[in-house]
Amino acid sequence: MARKxxxxxxxxxxxIRDAALRLFARYGxxxxxxxxxxxxxxxxxxxxYLYTPDKETLLFDLLKSHMDELLAAWEAEPKDxxxxxxLERFVRFHIRFNLERPDAVFLSYxxxxxxxxxxxxxxxxxxxxYEDELETILRDGVRQGLLSIPDTKIATLAIIAMLTGVTTWxxxxxxxxxxxxxxxxxxxxxxxxxx
Amino acid sequence: MARKxxxxxxxxxxxIRDAALRLFARYGxxxxxxxxxxxxxxxxxxxxYLYTPDKETLLFDLLKSHMDELLAAWEAEPKDxxxxxxLERFVRFHIRFNLERPDAVFLSYxxxxxxxxxxxxxxxxxxxxYEDELETILRDGVRQGLLSIPDTKIATLAIIAMLTGVTTWxxxxxxxxxxxxxxxxxxxxxxxxxx
DNA sequence: TCTTGTATTGAACACACGTTCAGTTAACTT
DNA sequence: AAGTTAACTGAACGTGTGTTCAATACAAGA
Numbered sequence: 001m002a003r004k005x006x007x008x009x010x011x012x013x014x015x016i017r018d019a020a021l022r023l024f025a026r027y028g029x030x031x032x033x034x035x036x037x038x039x040x041x042x043x044x045x046x047x048x049y050l051y052t053p054d055k056e057t058l059l060f061d062l063l064k065s066h067m068d069e070l071l072a073a074w075e076a077e078p079k080d081x082x083x084x085x086x087l088e089r090f091v092r093f094h095i096r097f098n099l100e101r102p103d104a105v106f107l108s109y110x111x112x113x114x115x116x117x118x119x120x121x122x123x124x125x126x127x128x129x130y131e132d133e134l135e136t137i138l139r140d141g142v143r144q145g146l147l148s149i150p151d152t153k154i155a156t157l158a159i160i161a162m163l164t165g166v167t168t169w170x171x172x173x174x175x176x177x178x179x180x181x182x183x184x185x186x187x188x189x190x191x192x193x194x195x
Numbered sequence: 196m197a198r199k200x201x202x203x204x205x206x207x208x209x210x211i212r213d214a215a216l217r218l219f220a221r222y223g224x225x226x227x228x229x230x231x232x233x234x235x236x237x238x239x240x241x242x243x244y245l246y247t248p249d250k251e252t253l254l255f256d257l258l259k260s261h262m263d264e265l266l267a268a269w270e271a272e273p274k275d276x277x278x279x280x281x282l283e284r285f286v287r288f289h290i291r292f293n294l295e296r297p298d299a300v301f302l303s304y305x306x307x308x309x310x311x312x313x314x315x316x317x318x319x320x321x322x323x324x325y326e327d328e329l330e331t332i333l334r335d336g337v338r339q340g341l342l343s344i345p346d347t348k349i350a351t352l353a354i355i356a357m358l359t360g361v362t363t364w365x366x367x368x369x370x371x372x373x374x375x376x377x378x379x380x381x382x383x384x385x386x387x388x389x390x
Numbered sequence: 391t392c393t394t395g396t397a398t399t400g401a402a403c404a405c406a407c408g409t410t411c412a413g414t415t416a417a418c419t420t
Numbered sequence: 421a422a423g424t425t426a427a428c429t430g431a432a433c434g435t436g437t438g439t440t441c442a443a444t445a446c447a448a449g450a
Contacts, residue, residue, distance in 0.1 A: 008417095012427080027308065030226035034408060046410075047428050055408065110305055113222065150379045151371075157364055158357045158383060165356025176346075184345045188353060192387035203447095207397080229438060241440075242398055250438065 025103035083141035220298035262321035278336035
């Protein structure tokens with residue numbers, strides 16, 4: 001038996017990535033076997049190797065895609081003049097983007113250690129590029145006297161950690177809408193860095 | 196060959212826990228084998244089972260001990276009257292305590308998913324107890340008109356996420372002392388929740 | 391010095407792992 | 421209708437997994 005009716009590369013490839021993302025996020029990279037991923041897709045383990053050279057590359061591609069999408073989506077946001085408006089946009093953007101991809105966010109913050117040194121560095125530099133976007137906003141705000149921040153680098157990391165934490169507790173259909181969550185976090189961030 | 200000179204249960208036990216904590220934090224629970232832990236201690240894998248019934252219980256004991264220590268250490272802190280002073284104490288306490296145990300902190304936030312349902316619930320309820328300590332402070336502050344917080348539950352989680360994030364970037368002997376880090380975060384937290 | 395009990399070894403168990411590949415089938419091309 | 425190719429199977433490879441346990445070597449007590 002081989003090649004079931006109606007199966008194609010364009011379908012199986014994404015399905016493998018989807019299954020891997022969900023399983024890695026739920027159980028951890030090392031705890032998930034290639035056979036589990038294959039079973040989820042409805043295929044034998046060997047077939048996965050038509051789509052990825054090995055397991056680590058599968059993880060890397062997921063992380064890389066996530067970071068690329070994150071940076072591209074932020075680039076696509078309108079560019080405001082006022083640092084305070086830009087900061088508000090960043091806060092709401094980060095929450096919205098992360099709540100739409102909780103699995104990818106979790107992976108990105110938890111499974112970097114399963115990457116080899118080279119792959120690790122590539123993801124890290126994308127992450128730093130994203131952090132720099134926020135820090136630039138904060139620095140501009142300080143320079144214009146709109147914000148008061150003892151250390152913009154730490155403030156950057158603190159704000160991102162705080163915002164990213166949303167994914168750990170937010171549940172769809174819960175007490176609060178996404179917009180309301182955005183309002184609440186923006187209130188805290190704005191006050192935390194205000195002059 | 197068996198039982199090397201000068202080895203005792205009181206020594207091997209803690210050494211196993213130390214090695215397991217370090218390895219689990221660095222490589223992840225599932226990625227670390229009992230043989231690796233044993234090798235770190237200088238013992239054969241079978242010997243570990245004199246100290247733990249199985250691998251998951253070893254992880255659980257590490258997480259449980261960490262949470263117990265965390266709650267006990269917070270209990271031992273002076274109890275202030277003023278909510279603002281209590282909040283400042285909490286912020287500085289959390290940073291100080293976590294920076295002293297980066298491995299245990301990392302484990303506690305990353306490897307809960309490797310616990311069975313019962314063990315998971317036990318750790319979760321300890322975590323919730325700790326979060327309640329902070330939320331009580333925030334609520335008292337709001338009630339006395341000292342703080343302005345749209346949602347104390349979210350503020351609790353946001354503050355803890357922000358503070359815990361310190362362990363991901365702080366390096367001993369780096370640009371900032373621990374006290375300075377405490378100052379910076381307290382500045383941000385105070386402003387974020389101030390009336 | 392001899393006995394007793396504890397800490398540890400080392401081999402074995404059954405199973406699961408990531409990965410490879412010759413073989414097989416369905417779909418596409420001509 | 422025949423030939424070609426892409427998609428996938430199923431079995432196998434060597435290695436590693438958590439865990440058990442009889443055998444053993446040391447330390448302490450009498």
